[in-house]
Amino acid sequence: MKFIFHVHSNINLSTALATVDFLKLNYEDVLFLLFRGVGTNVTSVNCIVMDDSLILHNYANLRALKTKSMFLNREKVEIIDSVLDEFLKGDVFTYFCPNTKNPFYQIYLTHEKCVQINYIEDGFDAYLDKNDLLAKFPLKEHYIDRLLSLLMPFFESTSSTRVKYGRYMYDNYGYSKSRFFHIGKGAFLHSNPNDRFHVPINYKANINSNVCFVFDALVEQEIITHDSLLHYLIRSCSIMKDELKVDTLAVKFHPMQTISLRAELISIMSNFFQVEVIEDSVILENYFIASGGLKVFGFGSSLLIYASLNDTNNVYPLYTMIDKSDYLDTRRPGLWKKTFSKMKNINDIQVIL
Template sequence: MCRTIDVTDLVDQQDQLYNNRKRKGLINKIDKLIDNVVESQFVLYTPHFAMSFAQVLYTHKKCVEAAYIQEGGMIYRNTIITHLPILKRIWCFVVDNLYRHTNRVWSAYGWYMPGKLYKQKDLDSYAISNVFFKYLPSTNHIIKWPHINIPLTVKDNANVFVFDGFTKNGLIEQGFYLDKCKELIKMFAQSYNYIKFHPAQSKEECNTIKLYFDMQGREYTILDNSIPFEIILASTSGLSVIGFGSSLLYFARDLGHTVHCMDRWLQGSPLYIQYKNAFGLDDF
């Protein structure tokens, strides 16, 4: 039996963990939740430790070790830090110990930092392939997505267009992105298509993209965000998945679908190049 507890409210407050006046109060709330619902020692499975909420979970007295579990599909090479220069180490020590006065939250430059996972000698990760955590100093374990009878019929061998929340997240200029979406649809749209919008996309942006399909005389079905697209990928076969630098394209590739990733079309965006270089995104 698996018990699920919604901690969205606490996660949404995690910026308070870097506030000297509010940190203690939020840590106490998180600790109280764990003390009330977790009856024994536990292992923490987390996508990464760049978020302070995961750090507080790891440093709780009942947590005995941590492991990584794949959440997205894109490989952020620069977030896996295996060596810190001496000046960075001194800076982290000063901030964590002399300014914040806590060992529950640390200066996180990335998903992994050496010396922070002090409760264990070995580190494990879990992913659908050996690619995603290839830069993490862990023993990787392959897991398989289950095949589920979903309340949605997606035709085998269909074309699925995956769009992104890049513009709302400040990763690309909206006009530039929409122009490339228009080109994408013109090149790949068939007589019937499926569309997967990102939750961060505005209604205006989604309507513009739908208009591009209409202009080409192409029919489409919009995939409801209430059904994870990863489950659709694991439960169907032979799809052609089309888009730009979305994590879902990487999942689709690893699950054996045909993928048309036109990420190179975005190289003309200064914002996108800055984002890609900052995180060390591997080419598709």
């Protein structure tokens, strides 16, 4: 049996490493498939850096229909299969992934040698209850999905038997019930407690300031516009400076944020604070859990959840400052409100004002 982990974020990486040790897996039997430049310094297990185009490709959705990208599916599937087959050498494998609704992950679970799917924590979605998960990712089949399911089997290049949407984020796949592995104690509460495993971590990082600002991909994920982000960042910095007497700030950017946007944001924050940029390689989720006495600000990043897991940290979600009319994704503030209301040490910036 081999064990293959999908890694595209620091939280994936943290959970994957902790899970390998928790399950006492033979390192030689483990493969990390690395995306988005995450985990490239890992040496304890087998690692392969994968091309990000594989996970960014539109396999089966409205954009795939408009751009006809689904006719390139077979090319992507063959690349993935070649990596798997080279590592497996005829053996079977268990796949550890964030979810199985996305068509990209379906490619792995439909591989002929995949015998089991387990789930590893991947940020915000792991902390939603089942009702919120179903609201965000409804089971009802979209008409586009239905159309593609009828159209794609007529074209071999679409790899229709390998690329499809799952019915639910965390369905059971394999010879036994799927298990859930997480580093945050409040994760996967929608699952059966007997199938849920908290994997402990220890972590240190060289960060000078005890005040942190964590960004999420608000613009990239079309939650608010670029101009709105700049507007609310300036407002936030002003409040932090004048009301909370913040002088120094350690800043962590989201992996999806471009170099040009990061420079723009640093320029704004430098007008208010002495800014320290936290390197992308720092696994801040682990740092927040292991460290205490921090003040952590951010609009709605899942990193705020991890900061709240340490009782001595103070957490400030700033999404409440954003006017409802400025949201492109109108569901997001409701999800944030419901999630953060369950967390400890949450401070409402509006109350401070």
